[in-house]
Amino acid sequence: MYDQAAETYALDPEIAEKLRKANPEVFRNIVGRMIEANGRGFWDAEEETLEKLRNLYELTEEELEGVTN
Incomplete structure (x- = not known):
């Protein structure tokens, strides 16, 4: 179940x-x-998969905090 959710909602670049x-x-x-x-x-x-999810989490966290690279 988690594999499918990750692929659909987080790891599909367009949907994510x-x-x-x-x-x-x-x-x-x-x-x-x-x-x-x-x-x-x-x-x-x-x-x-975990590494990709961690990267997405950090990216989104930075966006929410207004951090720019």
């Missing part, structure tokens, strides 16, 4: 961009829950 633009806080929460699910043992995610 739309969600992030529409409501970045909700997008960050979705990604954060996926990372948390792995940490709690509910999901055995591939390390590559």
Whole structure:
């Protein structure tokens, strides 16, 4: 279930961009829950998937805080 959700909502660049633009806080929460699910043992995610999710979380967090690179 988590693999499909990650692929659909977070790792599909087009969908992720739309969600992030529409409501970045909700997008960050979705990604954060996926990372948390792995940490709690509910999901055995591939390390590559986790790294992508962590990067998306950090990117969205920076956008919400107004951090620019």
